[in-house]
Amino acid sequence: MIRFLLRRLAWAIPTLWVIVTLSFFMLRAAPGGPFTEARRLPPQVMANLERMYHLNEPVWEQYERYLGNILRGDFGPSYVYRSTTVNQLIAQGLPVDLTIGALALALALLIGMPLGMLAALRQNTAWDYVSMAGAMVGISVPTFVVAPLLILLLAVKAHWLPAGGWSHGRPAHLVLPVAVLTLPLIAYVARLMRGSMVEVLNSPYIRTARAKGLPERTVLLRHALKPALMPLISFLGPAAVNTLTGSIIVEEIFGLPGIGRFFVDGALNRDYTLVMGVTILYAMLIIAFNLLADVLYGVLDPRVRQR
Amino acid sequence: MSEPALLEVRALDVHFPVRGPGLLPSRLTLRAIDQVSFDVRAGEVLGVVGESGCGKSTLSRALLKLIPATAGSVRLRGVELTTLPKAAMRPLRRSMQMIFQDPLASLDPRMTVGEIIAEPLKALLPGMERAEREQRVLRTMQHVGLLPAQINRYPHEFSGGQAQRIGIARALVVQPQLVVCDEPVSALDVSIKSQIINLLLDLRAEHGLTYIFVAHDLATVRHIADRVMVLYLGRVMEITDRDALYARPLHPYTRLLLSAVPIPDPALARRVGPTREELPSPLALPSGCAFRTRCPLADARCVAERPVLREIDGRYVACHHAEAAAA
Numbered sequence: 001m002i003r004f005l006l007r008r009l010a011w012a013i014p015t016l017w018v019i020v021t022l023s024f025f026m027l028r029a030a031p032g033g034p035f036t037e038a039r040r041l042p043p044q045v046m047a048n049l050e051r052m053y054h055l056n057e058p059v060w061e062q063y064e065r066y067l068g069n070i071l072r073g074d075f076g077p078s079y080v081y082r083s084t085t086v087n088q089l090i091a092q093g094l095p096v097d098l099t100i101g102a103l104a105l106a107l108a109l110l111i112g113m114p115l116g117m118l119a120a121l122r123q124n125t126a127w128d129y130v131s132m133a134g135a136m137v138g139i140s141v142p143t144f145v146v147a148p149l150l151i152l153l154l155a156v157k158a159h160w161l162p163a164g165g166w167s168h169g170r171p172a173h174l175v176l177p178v179a180v181l182t183l184p185l186i187a188y189v190a191r192l193m194r195g196s197m198v199e200v201l202n203s204p205y206i207r208t209a210r211a212k213g214l215p216e217r218t219v220l221l222r223h224a225l226k227p228a229l230m231p232l233i234s235f236l237g238p239a240a241v242n243t244l245t246g247s248i249i250v251e252e253i254f255g256l257p258g259i260g261r262f263f264v265d266g267a268l269n270r271d272y273t274l275v276m277g278v279t280i281l282y283a284m285l286i287i288a289f290n291l292l293a294d295v296l297y298g299v300l301d302p303r304v305r306q307r
Numbered sequence: 308m309s310e311p312a313l314l315e316v317r318a319l320d321v322h323f324p325v326r327g328p329g330l331l332p333s334r335l336t337l338r339a340i341d342q343v344s345f346d347v348r349a350g351e352v353l354g355v356v357g358e359s360g361c362g363k364s365t366l367s368r369a370l371l372k373l374i375p376a377t378a379g380s381v382r383l384r385g386v387e388l389t390t391l392p393k394a395a396m397r398p399l400r401r402s403m404q405m406i407f408q409d410p411l412a413s414l415d416p417r418m419t420v421g422e423i424i425a426e427p428l429k430a431l432l433p434g435m436e437r438a439e440r441e442q443r444v445l446r447t448m449q450h451v452g453l454l455p456a457q458i459n460r461y462p463h464e465f466s467g468g469q470a471q472r473i474g475i476a477r478a479l480v481v482q483p484q485l486v487v488c489d490e491p492v493s494a495l496d497v498s499i500k501s502q503i504i505n506l507l508l509d510l511r512a513e514h515g516l517t518y519i520f521v522a523h524d525l526a527t528v529r530h531i532a533d534r535v536m537v538l539y540l541g542r543v544m545e546i547t548d549r550d551a552l553y554a555r556p557l558h559p560y561t562r563l564l565l566s567a568v569p570i571p572d573p574a575l576a577r578r579v580g581p582t583r584e585e586l587p588s589p590l591a592l593p594s595g596c597a598f599r600t601r602c603p604l605a606d607a608r609c610v611a612e613r614p615v616l617r618e619i620d621g622r623y624v625a626c627h628h629a630e631a632a633a634a
Binding site: 203204205207208209210211212213214215216218223226227300301302303 | 368393400405407413414419463477481
């Protein structure tokens with residue numbers, strides 16, 4: 001297991017390097033730059049800015065300089081949010097997304113897994129049909145519909161909850177964004193859980209477990225649950241990263257100071273360092289969560305462990 | 308019969324509701340097991356044969372209540388099982404266990420051999436000391452020809468034959484009286500097949516076991532069964548002592564099955580019996596005798612009247628023309 005982890009971590013380094021290199025040169029290849037605005041800057045100002053940010057150097061030197069900086073954990077200054085570093089932007093925004101995302105993920109698992117299991121156990125009953133139809137609605141209705149609806153009902157009409165804002169993470173401000181993020185996740189988790197559970201429950205070794213004379217609870221928890229979790233883990237690896245790094249829609253609608261908006265804003269403004277920063281962060285999280293998923297596979301299935 | 312049977316099955320029905328084709332499907336009934344009655348005496352091996360889809364596996368699962376019976380009665384030592392609630396059924400599972408067809412798929416891939424074999428003990432004999440349980444597991448592994456060193460291995464590390472030994476150990480560890488073997492050797496190579504059959508025979512002699520042994524060919528059953536029950540489309544065609552059945556089959560369907568047993572001598576002329584038609588759909592069974600559509604002896608009576616299982620020369624046959632065959 002330790003060797004497996006070390007090998008995978010070693011592989012993460014070239015993977016990250018490829019991602020950094022590709023996104024660095026793709027950004028430079030895109031037309032425009034951080035200072036090409038609608039109102040053209042005087043040439044002298046432009047030259048000064050470019051010198052200050054080393055944009056006048058050959059791309060190769062810029063690349064070398066950038067690699068050196070990120071190795072020291074320095075993502076550089078933001079070109080658009082002046083006098084702020086990318087590190088500062090991420091450090092301010094990420095906790096917001098982590099808080100909301102982690103809560104949404106936890107809720108999705110706590111609610112979605114039992115829902116899906118029950119639907120599988122009561123396959124083709126009213127319970128199954130109603131919960132799966134509800135899940136389909138949860139997946140199909142987009143966030144930008146659910147969020148304003150909830151704001152209208154619970155904030156504007158009923159005055160139970162604030163319509164938006166962060167207020168240093170006061171619980172009342174968390175409720176609506178977490179709810180909006182978690183609803184489709186609950187639906188996905190419940191559907192995945194139902195599907196895999198139905199399949200597992202029909203497998204021969206579950207029949208064996210029942211023939212052994214095991215109580216139904218043991219059959220479900222010891223024999224059926226573990227294999228039924230496998231597809232869920234595959235889904236959760238990338239889904240967790242997407243949830244934890246914030247959604248631009250949820251952030252915009254609820255006015256949250258997260259980092260989700262940087263993915264879009266940064267790219268539109270050609271804020272090279274900011275885009276690179278969030279891309280690297282995202283890539284590292286993806287690598288970390290996929291590794292975590294692989295470790296969990298091993299925990300759940302001895303056949304994976306031995307390979 | 309003088310001594311009471313270990314297992315008495317009377318007029319057992321297992322029906323499955325099926326949706327018909329089309330936009331507004333009609334509700335059809337699949338009669339997987341239809342009015343099946345038989346006894347199993349303590350210590351004997353009852354072979355159950357029939358083509359694919361004749362209800363062999365359904366029957367074995369229904370006997371252990373792995374699928375519910377629609378009607379009829381299954382009594383183990385006089386205790387009615389079909390109406391027994393789940394919780395009351397569990398202690399009885401100590402007396403009746405099952406060996407399954409697909410040895411590898413029937414074992415939880417996430418458990419070691421030791422855990423798999425110990426689990427029925429934990430569930431059915433929760434008072435047993437840990438040390439005694441381990442002893443019992445090791446002893447059972449030895450009985451079925453597994454090495455003690457293999458106790459911490461996982462099922463996928465074993466071959467099909469070895470996996471079936473694990474399945475047998477798992478069934479026998481609670482020391483059952485009756486073991487239902489649902490095609491335990493069908494998935495195995497020929498050489499392994501005979502090993503497993505001999506193992507089952509040895510275990511029966513050592514532990515005084517009773518088997519219901521399901522197979523789709525008469526050749527396998529011949530080696531192991533004392534009596535043979537022939538099923539066709541969920542109905543009993545014939546129940547007879549093994550030697551009598553192989554020497555002089557009374558039911559035309561039994562004759563058809565026997566003629567399908569491969570003869571290991573190419574010089575012998577091969578007379579394959581008349582298969583006039585494909586197997587009828589179990590959703591729409593023929594009127595009267597289920598076998599009449601393929602039977603060379605079928606006449607008007609076979610269309611009109613369903614033959615009941617009746618005794619002829621100490622054998623049981625469901626055929627209007629059985630006397631002619633017996634004569």
